[in-house]
Amino acid sequence: MSRIVFESERPLTQVDPARADIACFVGLVRCNTGAALPAAVLEWLKAQGWTDGPFATRQITPPLDVPIPIETYPSFTALFDAGGSSVSFGTDYLATAVRSFFAQGGKRCYVVRMGDPVTTTDSDRTKSAKLQSLLPSNTFAVDDQSGWHGVGHLAGLPDVSYVALPDLPILTASAATGAVGQTPANPVGPEVFVECSTKDVTAVPPPQYGPFAPRLLPGDYAKWTAAVQAVVQYLSQGSLRELQFVAAFPMPRDTDIAEAQEDPSNALTQDIHDVIDKYLPEPPNGGTWQDIGGVSSAFLQLAYPWLRTTGSYVLLEGLEPPDGALIGLLARNALTRGAFTSATKVTPAEIYDVFPILPARETRVSTTPLKWGDNSLKPMIERFSLFGFTPAGLALLSDVTAFAGESYRPARVHRLVSVILRAARTFGQDVVFQQNGPALWARAQSYLKNLMTRLWQANALDGATAAAAFSVRCDRSTMTQNDLDNGRLIALVTFNAASTIELIRVTLALETSGTSAQSIAQLAEAS
16 A cells, blocks of 8 residues: 545535435534635535525625535534634534534534524623524515525525524523622631642543523523524425424523512423423414414424533533434434334434433323313423433433324324425426326326325335325316416325324425425314
């Protein structure tokens, strides 16, 4: 061997648009001084219109408000600060989320940097400005690239399935303040000499950051809810319905009596169920979260409790929001077992503790059918994707969305619908310029039948036969004359998702831009 060659730049791989494992992290992270984007990434940005043409005004070096494709954790740390450096403050939540994503088995993600992490000198106004930079604007237009900011970049990333905002808890948490007139107690007693060890054998402990990990007051949860609602509302339109917002549920802050008396709005937070009842309400009579507020939506998956991992020591209290780890598990589950299966069968890596430890009653699945619409007390395992300990070790105990009902509460059902929509959209983009007539209808029906048959064979659908598991119809009866005049092809797909008691109906509308879901509010109906 004459020499060893190290290949420092890895070319970007071609992405299958039907993949269901790619994530997008939007948030705050520092760039490494002098780091340059690889040529492959620059070429990708050029192809997307960020370095040439009317949208070349975005900052590329260092990257700001542009999506950067990442396929390995070393390629992330080559560009961004991983946390724990001399300028860190223990708030490198996006960096640790990306680390956990790859540690749990993720293979590709995008990072949209919107600034540097929160510091101890950031005022509430500064944090609010950083929070707003992450969210889609009120004037957002899916097809207007100039309006793609923060989460809005998802409109130009059709291969993404999961989105996370790891900085959301720290950006909505109020600064901890002591009661008026209270001063810290100084240590008392004489100084005592302690003999040092004669041998230098003690390992240097990792840095610990203070003060505390973000904990929210009742007013803070209102800000957090408004931000989550903005993202969920954005994901409820067009092809973006194929995405899942995975968020870490913030820990509540217990306020003492003196603090509560000084500010009555900060009433004692004694039970996390008080927060759940107010911000994850159960809509009565089949209503939706838009009717009563809150974030009880199938587009949202809440992860809890917070984690201690082999890399979380760089954070406040050594606690890591669980959204990055959960997305990594969902990605590995999609790659190895199928997105339509529960991720609870996937063993987590590098997680060794959770905080807070939950009572056993919160981690036990109900033995009786749940009754929805009455806001009755339900264990947290029914509302959150929980991490916890089992006899076999630490595991993901539940894989559920924040939907307050049975039809879309299992997260695998939402992912199954997303897989169908994504595959149908891919088909629609291939035939969008063909004549809308019986020949195209028959082709669309055949394509969708083959897709549903493969899903049934993979045990994603219930039914002794394919005919019992699903039905596909695309003919003159599924379209009106107005649809035909406007070039719309509409297919009706009904199916029984595995392990559910609901018949799900999806109406697919093919227009000039491809395939989208129609009659969005009526996807699930009792069989």
